[in-house]
Amino acid sequence: MLNLSEYTKTVASQARAAARELAVVTTQQKIDWLQAVAGLLRSRTQELLAANEQDLVKTSEYGLNDAAIDRLRLSADRLEGIAVAVEEIAKLPDPIGEIIETKLRPNGLEVSRVRVPLGVVFFIYESRPNVTIDAAALCVMSGNAVILRGGKEAFQSNSAFHKLLVDALTECGLPEHSVQLVSTTDREAVGHFLKLGELIDVTIPRGGRSLIERVNREAAMPVIKHFDGICHIYVDKSADLDMATSIVVNSKCQRPGVCNALETLLVHEDVADEFLPRVGKALVDQTVELRGCEKSKPLMPGAKPASEQDYGTEYLDLILSVRTVRSIDEAIDHITEFGSGHTDTIITEDSTAADYFTARVDSAAVMVNASTRFNDGGEFGLGAEIGISTDRFHARGPCGVREITTYKYVVHGDGQIRV
């Protein structure tokens, strides 16, 4: 039997050694590797689909539902999509070595902050195998070694992807331990890795709440966490109500099961009589269940009453809480009390109201006249994301290559001493 304590230490030490080399490779070497990965994704289609098939035949054993099976399934089209995403990452500016700022001090010292990798990333994720490629591409592009811990449901697919990633590393002369896949699905292995604060610089858990809570509790290193998305739209009295209807329906219905989907609609009472029947009908047409406050419920035929508990719930489903407010301040107070600091939107034609709202709502993304669904690494121009942080520390919102870096001060002098 595998000695988990020894195994995890070996993997993490190998990652640390690889990270040291990876921190100083050239941009071109990283681009060459990304292009080699994209090439292998195309040339090994049959091999990858065969490995994926081995996972797919076991899905009933793991009790996966149809949506989970769909997420797990690869196809030639999906592989092409993954290859294109890798090529997109290759087009991003290399974050490493970026001089963030330089100050010339009165004594002649030149003090620069230079962007450097975080070092070793421990990434824990669930069934979608494409995440294996995305995460490895983002980590290597940002000079980090990564330890991948995927779900057991995708083990064969992930192993085939991992082999491809390592073959490309070897081909391009990069350290082979830059990308390692945890070779056991034993859940205890995670606990061992989480203790290795000296060897792992950050853990990123991407999965359900219980996983994230466990990691947060046990990790001896920083964690980039992704908790609930209880997202709001506030329809101001000055809103364009056609725009508001379109944005509310999109935010709720375009993909209701994700973190940046709308959960609560707040409407200024001055426009409630006109807006709520209209948006209510549009939502009911999309089979959304409406739960309204005392004032809003009668304005939306078929709506159920909303409780305090509703306002604190991330439905991840075609259900929407609705509440009228007497002012923008009441809307902000509601978001402060019930929101999760993820994504909140104001719909308004009044730029003063927009500025008031964006200054006072303290969420990872605060939007004006746009769907909550835009809080996403790709949509924000980060290329891809390894996760969306709901923390305030280090990185907030979508995390791309830059968010898994840090900086060091590089100081040039010509003999300065301190007096």
Place this chain on the structure above:
Amino acid sequence: MLNLSEYTKTVASQARAAARELAVVTTQQKIDWLQAVAGLLRSRTQELLAANEQDLVKTSEYGLNDAAIDRLRLSADRLEGIAVAVEEIAKLPDPIGEIIETKLRPNGLEVSRVRVPLGVVFFIYESRPNVTIDAAALCVMSGNAVILRGGKEAFQSNSAFHKLLVDALTECGLPEHSVQLVSTTDREAVGHFLKLGELIDVTIPRGGRSLIERVNREAAMPVIKHFDGICHIYVDKSADLDMATSIVVNSKCQRPGVCNALETLLVHEDVADEFLPRVGKALVDQTVELRGCEKSKPLMPGAKPASEQDYGTEYLDLILSVRTVRSIDEAIDHITEFGSGHTDTIITEDSTAADYFTARVDSAAVMVNASTRFNDGGEFGLGAEIGISTDRFHARGPCGVREITTYKYVVHGDGQIRV
């Protein structure tokens, strides 16, 4: 007796409410407050010195040594110095509201990252009372509410400073709970605060190793830590040996008891015969005890042998480890193995060697031809510092106003929905 659980929750909730207001005050309001604080430091000199005297008469009770008593002691001159430091902070650009970057996306969305406060800072520190004013000034300037937990030795001084800070807050119309001083010196209070992860955004412990380790173990929120400073100077074969001597002596002797003082000198063997006798003499003249490796010991009269343990020790005293190396790589390997990621310097006239060293040594500050003593908030142009981070996450090196901020995405659209 004080109910610590209730008391700490009240203080933290008050801080949270104040932080919400403070996040949106104008730059001018913050500058007015800093100037009011500087004014009161000058007009209340007698009152402040009297409070300080109450602490000074108790120093023997707390067993303070002379150095600690000196750190605790205020004088009219020192108060003037503190007032000037506050005025310096008032001259810094307001970090809050800074638009870090803006991207216009192909769909017309304007995506900006805007700097915002972290929120509530819990700051734990030891005897120097001027730190009370520095920390409060840095926190308020960066829109953060702060909970100050000073040492019991400075309790009367800190209380007088705190009264002054709050009087200035009231005078300027800022929330009075922006700056709170923990009114009990019961050490258990710290444990209660550390559990309040929902109300406190970051804890900054500034003190001995045992305090930092305790905070790190117990804190439910992020911590900005400051561990050892095992700082190195590597004298390259191409070094200007006069410059090297001057920088080594300054780094070791200018203030040996602080974290950015030199602890280990690495010398390329090609210049050891010439350099070591010279620098050895200069150091012995400053009463430095030398501990050399096998090769360097005979070159420095009076030197003792250095052990492996010496290389991992932060002396904080007039003691220096010395080792010769055969190459720049051996120097980098030594620093990687024994260093603490604080400050490391290369002395060289060869810019290729300088670049090689700065790229590969992964410390908060890597310097070329300058004293290690420059790793400091004031010297780096940050105005002042609330601490020096030895972490890699969020903030590295000296932490000024910017390092206790975060960002949010502010997105402006004109009706965009996601397709």
